[in-house]
Amino acid sequence: MSRGDKKSQSSIRKEDVRTLIKNIGKRVYKDLDSQIFPTLTLHTRSVKNLVYDPNLRQYVLGASTVTRSSQNIKQIRPFTQLIWLAYFTDKLVSEGKTSTLRDVFYSAQAFDVEFSDQSESDDIITDLEVILSRAREDFNVYPEERSAIFGDLDIEYTVKGYEGRGLNLTSHPDGFLIGPSLSTAEFIDTSAEIIIAVEKGGLFTRFVEEKVHERFKAIIIDTAGQPPRSTRYMLKRLSQELKLPVYVMTDGDIYGEHIAMVIISGSANAAHLRDLAVPTGKWIGVWGSDIIKYKLPSIPLSDIDIKRVHELKRDPRYSGGIWAKELEVFLKIKKKSELEAFAKYGLTTIVDKYLPEKLEEAKSY
């Protein structure tokens, strides 16, 4: 509630997640009051229950559910872990503190709640995401990895100690880390008309130096390879709240294509979430066909690369459009290129020539 009585997106989100967490507790108490053993029911995350939704262009969870009952000797362990996690994350949110997956694992020991290793606690955190239908960032569990953002966007923080303080995201030309403070900041104003996510830090710096933010009215995001979840969460918020189109630029190989795919269509691991995908986003390159068109230096696909192409061809997300087409091109030319390969034609060619041509081309698909 940073400005007058208009509730901020961020405080709505925060109240919302606390209500959802409290509802878990209410259900448990209700069962106890009725003298029955409390249970929790959630959608199954097994591969069998993964369903591809062609409209959303995303994997979603199917109808099958699993129950964790406090009456069942095998289920009481995950049941207890989940209840503890709900308590712990509610405390995090109410105190405005953040933590990491690893912090959660160790914190449990303070409460004599046992996790045999971190993968077990990571699993329970995902279960809580499923129950709440909220990304763990909403209950203040953040990844350790950070990527970066730069561009004309005025933000206003909502984190403790910074309420109401703002910043323009062009004020530090090396870029701003996307951590808990930026993830929960309000977007106040922008002159940007598009968002460009690039796979590499070197390109991000090049884009800033060559003023891509001014020349293309763009907010620039460095995904630093496969983007950390908080960066995908940020991309979603930017596209949704500012209603700006998202363009993704990666290396010219199938791993780059898949980075773009995960940004746009989400991952199978996060099939229970809608807040980590930008279905309107577009992958603008480097395509296999660009390697030919722009005469880029390239190296041959390895056997592992080729095997990976065949795997992706079986993935329903790759069943049409440029996704399918470019997989075929990679397979045909058996070559891959890096974004830096454009440097053969001068350090700024990627900005002066390639980027505007690809943005223009993107209007047609």
Next chain:
Amino acid sequence: MSRGDKKSQSSIRKEDVRTLIKNIGKRVYKDLDSQIFPTLTLHTRSVKNLVYDPNLRQYVLGASTVTRSSQNIKQIRPFTQLIWLAYFTDKLVSEGKTSTLRDVFYSAQAFDVEFSDQSESDDIITDLEVILSRAREDFNVYPEERSAIFGDLDIEYTVKGYEGRGLNLTSHPDGFLIGPSLSTAEFIDTSAEIIIAVEKGGLFTRFVEEKVHERFKAIIIDTAGQPPRSTRYMLKRLSQELKLPVYVMTDGDIYGEHIAMVIISGSANAAHLRDLAVPTGKWIGVWGSDIIKYKLPSIPLSDIDIKRVHELKRDPRYSGGIWAKELEVFLKIKKKSELEAFAKYGLTTIVDKYLPEKLEEAKSY
């Protein structure tokens, strides 16, 4: 020259490196004018020529040199590559553009200068560092990886388009990326009395949330594991120009100990440089002995860990003080812990109890 006629550190550095590069060219022209084949002479970087300097507590290059002559059919290739690189980096510095190791590899192709792969061009870049006795960051070749900084430090940029613009490094609570702009910024004012480098992004965020920058008057650096070179360069500048002590906090294992060692004493790979080490820095933990003292959750050392301890014991940098002592402790207790293990005693215990105790203890060694 941002303020009056006082030349900035950054512009001095820039003029300095350009003079050094031009001197290479002058030498070549002088040889040509004297009708002799130009040669370049540089210190050998082979392991045989690595000498440990106990006063500097660093590896340095010994007296042996190698000559690259344009008269020698085998040497004309690296000779030409070096001359081209000197030309290319001089252009980078004069135009205020930055590049990455990979950009350099591809850029050479624009000039028909051949590198068979990136490792060959990386090698020549290191040769240029040796000749100039300057880190490649000084001639605008930056790593792609970035880590972060936060704390009360007013800086003023010197990069093109931002000259004279400033920022306080507490204004973004997720932290500021350390890229070319921050690396070349002037340090204007600070209330900080110490610098704390932490190995992990999660801890960095915790430190910001718990106001370590105010409570301990500290500038906080996230090294994100083994720090990128630009972060080591930044630590050196901060310690030298602000005359502040540097404390390094890592995981409680030998890899953490070695991260601290490289920050403090430099790496063997960079034996030709003095600008990437902070010899007055101190490793404040997590020590092997802290695992016992603070009853931290731990896991057993693996066989690989134990082999690595024995390797490090043969390294002269580990020959005394806490370095040697803690290697022995790890070997004796055969355990390791992570920084997050303190979460067993509450998320803020590491800040409320461990950090102040270790800073106090550091006065005694």
